Amino acid sequence: MKPPLQFWFDFISPFGYFASLRIDALAARHGRTAEWHPLLVGVTVLKVMGLKAIPQTPLKGPYAARQIARYLRRHEITLGRDPNAAPMNPLPAGRCFAWLRAHTPAHAKAFAQAALHAHWVEGRAMDDTxxxxxxxxxAGVPPDAVEHALSDPEAALLLRAEVDAAVAQGVFGSPFVIVDGEPFFGVDSFELIDDWLVVGGW
Amino acid sequence: MKPPLQFWFDFISPFGYFASLRIDALAARHGRTAEWHPLLVGVTVLKVMGLKAIPQTPLKGPYAARQIARYLRRHEITLGRDPNAAPMNPLPAGRCFAWLRAHTPAHAKAFAQAALHAHWVEGRAMDDTxxxxxxxxxAGVPPDAVEHALSDPEAALLLRAEVDAAVAQGVFGSPFVIVDGEPFFGVDSFELIDDWLVVGGW
Incomplete structure (x- = not known):
C-alpha cells in the first residue's frame, strides 16, 4: 500500500472546503488514501510568514474573491455563508478535530467533513459549542468522545502540535497536500497532483 | 476577431519566462492572440501589496524554489542561470520593451522573447546596455529604434504607465493573464484559462 496523501486545511478557508470535496477521490484514483490534518492559517500566514490575511492584502484580496466566485460557478457549489465575510474563530473546530484524530481517529474525518458542510453549506457557526x-x-462521533474533544485542555495542545508539525514540513496555506514528500499548495494544484501521480513524480 | 489575451510578465520572474513559452500557443488554440505587457513585481508585490519578495518570505520562498525545480523537470527546460539567485535589475529590459511597444509594436514581442531567452537560457545580463x-x-529591431529604446527618458515613463495600468486592472504577479476581463495569476492557472476558453467562461 502506497503512503497516504497528507492533506491540510483550515476550517475558515473556502479553498480548504473546496479541496475537502475532492481530495479523497483524487487519492483513490491512484490507489491512495488521504490523511486529513487541521491547519491554522492565522498562525502560518500571519505569524510564521509575516504576511497580511489575504482579504486585507491589496490586489490579492479582490483576486481571491473572484477566484472563489468562479470556482463556485465552475463546480456548481452553493455556499450558505458569504465566503468574503469575516471568518469565524477556527480554534473550536480545529481543536475538536485534533482531539478526535489523536483519540478516535476512525471518527475524525467524518467529523471534519460534517463541520465543513455545516459551516460552508448550512452557514452554521462552528465556533459555537x-x-x-x-x-x-x-456525524456519529460517540457522545463521550464529543465531550472530551470539546472540553479537554489537551485538544489545544494537540492542535498546536499539528500546526507546528505542518510548519516543520513547509506547509503554509489551505489547502496544502504533500505527496510522497512533494508539497502542493492550493486547490488549483490538484490537476498537478493528478499528473504527478500518473507520471510517478517528475 | 475575439479580443487578445492580455499577458503580463516581469523579466526577472522565472514563472513569467515559463509562461512566455506557452501563452501564444494557448491563445492560438482558441483563435486568439496574446498582447504582451511588461510588469514590475518590485512595484506590485513590494510597494502596492506591501509584501516581502517571495524568496524572502518564510515557507513560501522554499516552496517557490521547489515549484521552479519541478516545473523545469516536467517541461524539460534547462536554465542558464540559477533561478534562486538574486535577480538582475529589471528596469533596462522593461523600459526597452515598453518603448518598443509604444513606438515599434511590430518588433516588441520579438525583443521580449529574445531578452527572456538570453537571460534565462543563456544566462546573459539583460540589465547591461x-x-x-x-x-x-x-531580434531584428531596427538599430535606430534600439538606441531610442535604450536611452530615451520616455522609456521609463512608458514602463511606469504600463505598471500603473496593470495595477488599475488588478494585476499583481508574474505571470498574469486577463481573458475578457477575467484575471488569472500564475502559470499553474494556464489549464484553468484553457478550460475557461473552451467553456466560454464559467
Whole structure:
C-alpha cells in the first residue's frame, strides 16, 4: 500500500472546503488514501510568514474573491455563508478535530467533513459549542468522545502540535497536500497532483 | 476577431519566462492572440501589496524554489542561470520593451522573447546596455529604434504607465493573464484559462 496523501486545511478557508470535496477521490484514483490534518492559517500566514490575511492584502484580496466566485460557478457549489465575510474563530473546530484524530481517529474525518458542510453549506457557526456538539453527534462521533474533544485542555495542545508539525514540513496555506514528500499548495494544484501521480513524480 | 489575451510578465520572474513559452500557443488554440505587457513585481508585490519578495518570505520562498525545480523537470527546460539567485535589475529590459511597444509594436514581442531567452537560457545580463543592444539587434529591431529604446527618458515613463495600468486592472504577479476581463495569476492557472476558453467562461 502506497503512503497516504497528507492533506491540510483550515476550517475558515473556502479553498480548504473546496479541496475537502475532492481530495479523497483524487487519492483513490491512484490507489491512495488521504490523511486529513487541521491547519491554522492565522498562525502560518500571519505569524510564521509575516504576511497580511489575504482579504486585507491589496490586489490579492479582490483576486481571491473572484477566484472563489468562479470556482463556485465552475463546480456548481452553493455556499450558505458569504465566503468574503469575516471568518469565524477556527480554534473550536480545529481543536475538536485534533482531539478526535489523536483519540478516535476512525471518527475524525467524518467529523471534519460534517463541520465543513455545516459551516460552508448550512452557514452554521462552528465556533459555537452547542452547534459543534450537534454536528459531531450527528456525524456519529460517540457522545463521550464529543465531550472530551470539546472540553479537554489537551485538544489545544494537540492542535498546536499539528500546526507546528505542518510548519516543520513547509506547509503554509489551505489547502496544502504533500505527496510522497512533494508539497502542493492550493486547490488549483490538484490537476498537478493528478499528473504527478500518473507520471510517478517528475 | 475575439479580443487578445492580455499577458503580463516581469523579466526577472522565472514563472513569467515559463509562461512566455506557452501563452501564444494557448491563445492560438482558441483563435486568439496574446498582447504582451511588461510588469514590475518590485512595484506590485513590494510597494502596492506591501509584501516581502517571495524568496524572502518564510515557507513560501522554499516552496517557490521547489515549484521552479519541478516545473523545469516536467517541461524539460534547462536554465542558464540559477533561478534562486538574486535577480538582475529589471528596469533596462522593461523600459526597452515598453518603448518598443509604444513606438515599434511590430518588433516588441520579438525583443521580449529574445531578452527572456538570453537571460534565462543563456544566462546573459539583460540589465547591461551592451548585452541588451546586441539581443535587440539580433531580434531584428531596427538599430535606430534600439538606441531610442535604450536611452530615451520616455522609456521609463512608458514602463511606469504600463505598471500603473496593470495595477488599475488588478494585476499583481508574474505571470498574469486577463481573458475578457477575467484575471488569472500564475502559470499553474494556464489549464484553468484553457478550460475557461473552451467553456466560454464559467
Amino acid at each position: 452547542a452547534e459543534l456538539r450537534a454536528v459531531a453527534l450527528a | 551592451a548585452e541588451l543592444r546586441a539581443v535587440a539587434l539580433a
